[in-house]
Ligand SMILES: [Zn+2]
């Protein structure tokens with residue numbers, strides 16, 4: 685198997701592009717592809733100050749690294765869920781990247797902010813830990829953007845994440861979510877613009893990019909994340925992909941076209957009122973996050989730690 689660009693021994697096969705590439709040419713190819721997505725869908729401009737949501741996993745750390753390589757100004761935001769070993773290791777990995785890029789890392793500590801852990805809080809609220817965690821993450825990341833003046837929040841969601849979520853929504857005809865997942869959600873009413881530069885890149889490509897750039901990431905997924913169904917949908921789509929390469933990309937590209945026609949911003953769109961505490965869009969008198977803080981918060985303020993790496 686030879687690299688399609690230089691003819692040397694290929695390191696990675698990319699059947700979805702009918703191609704195989706050596707390490708160096710893969711890195712160039714991947715960066716060009718992401719850069720193409722950023723331009724095509726208007727995700728970021730040179731004037732933007734971006735925050736990358738980093739978990740310590742391969743996708744988010746690769747994204748942070750890549751945005752820096754492309755010359756975008758991007759700092760990191762990390763949410764410490766207080767899940768012992770997992771959170772400790774992921775914080776170490778995100779700090780390593782902050783040091784490597786000489787970029788700031790903001791972090792929010794769940795256990796400092798709340799009197800209960802994720803698991804206990806989820807049980808009391810009668811919600812799955814993942815969904816509660818999602819509410820908190822969305823809020824806190826947006827809050828970091830507005831508090832510190834960042835115009836865009838970038839997340840590492842990849843092709844496999846998006847395609848499996850879309851398949852799940854379609855199988856159950858969850859129309860309330862169906863047209864609300866995009867590669868970009870524009871800023872609106874106190875909510876920062878949100879972008880997913882890896883939307884059209886597979887998990888495998890992001891992992892290869894991390895490996896080839898010596899990015900040290902945490903292999904484990906969050907112990908509460910990834911329901912059995914998500915894993916099932918991912919493996920189903922991979923089986924289809926094996927037989928018919930590029931199906932996942934076609935699935936998402938077709939979706940983007942139709943979603944654009946449906947024209948919709950996001951989940952927040954229906955939240956017409958404003959939270960009486962923080963002013964963000966909200967269904968009720970207080971937004972979900974402020975309700976949680978009022979009930980279980982250990983203090984009134986949302987506080988971030990700012991890690992500033994020393995100069996090179
Ligand atoms: Zn090559």
Ligand SMILES: [Zn+2]
Nearest residue numbers: 959962971974
């Ligand atoms: Zn609020």
